[in-house]
Amino acid sequence: xxxxxxxxxxxxxxxxxxxxxxxxxxxxxxxxxxxxxxxxxxxxxxxxxxxxxxxxxxxxxxxxxxxxxxxxxxxxxxxxxxxxxxxxxxxxxxxxxxxxxxxxxxxxxxxxxxxxxxxxxxxxxxxxxxxxxxxxxxxxxxxxxxxxxxxxxxxxxxxxxxxxxxxxxxxxxxxxxxxxxxxxxxxxxxxxxxxxxxxxxxxxxxxxxxxxxxxxxxxxxxxxxxxxxxxxxxxxxxxxxxxxxxx
Numbered sequence: 553x554x555x556x557x558x559x560x561x562x563x564x565x566x567x568x569x570x571x572x573x574x575x576x577x578x579x580x581x582x583x584x585x586x587x588x589x590x591x592x593x594x595x596x597x598x599x600x601x602x603x604x605x606x607x608x609x610x611x612x613x614x615x616x617x618x619x620x621x622x623x624x625x626x627x628x629x630x631x632x633x634x635x636x637x638x639x640x641x642x643x644x645x646x647x648x649x650x651x652x653x654x655x656x657x658x659x660x661x662x663x664x665x666x667x668x669x670x671x672x673x674x675x676x677x678x679x680x681x682x683x684x685x686x687x688x689x690x691x692x693x694x695x696x697x698x699x700x701x702x703x704x705x706x707x708x709x710x711x712x713x714x715x716x717x718x719x720x721x722x723x724x725x726x727x728x729x730x731x732x733x734x735x736x737x738x739x740x741x742x743x744x745x746x747x748x749x750x751x752x753x754x755x756x757x758x759x760x761x762x763x764x765x766x767x768x769x770x771x772x773x774x775x776x777x778x779x780x781x782x783x784x785x786x787x788x789x790x791x792x793x794x795x796x797x798x799x
Contacts, residue, residue, distance in 0.1 A: 624709035629716040667727035745786035
């Protein structure tokens with residue numbers, strides 16, 4: 553999809569936040585929100601101290617997963633074997649076997665890693681919307697589409713892997729289910745309204761990955777703006793005073 557969304561600096565973020573607090577109406581609000589959300593959070597965190605042996609094992613595992621992603625994205629899942637992954641990652645077969653005992657285990661870990669990256673992207677957006685009503689729904693919409701920009705080859709590889717072995721769909725289904733249930737529990741929206749927004753953003757993501765999308769980048773931006781507007785329009789008082797849980 554390419555980088556079609558505007559990026560800003562940390563200075564304008566506060567001004568954008570003030571605009572959002574002053575007004576909830578008009579299309580200008582959603583242009584501001586989009587610009588704000590598409591700026592990566594620059595907050596620094598203190599590094600966690602990890603023993604050298606643990607770092608080496610973690611780094612080796614990440615290197616192997618990245619190598620597997622590159623092979624699947626470049627050549628397809630049929631070309632991924634433990635041997636080709638070891639060669640691509642420049643590790644011994646024994647080192648690879650320590651982490652992954654089979655090709656299926658490697659593919660499953662690759663898919664889980666991709667979904668973790670997607671969750672991380674949403675969390676980055678959610679941090680910038682702390683205190684925003686239904687901010688997590690907005691973060692889910694923007695984070696999903698922003699993740700597609702940065703991780704398209706990886707996500708395409710994931711889809712290809714699942715097509716090659718349908719049993720591998722479970723990690724992705726589990727991730728979607730957990731995300732949806734979490735949104736239903738935390739938002740001030742009805743379950744069916746959360747479903748409409750969630751399925752719209754995930755459907756757009758999957759259509760892009762499968763090369764089925766017929767929308768231009770400009771149209772995708774407008775669709776995203778409309779989904780953010782719907783978050784506001786769906787936000788109506790619940791008769792029980794709480795959001796609905798998925799049945």
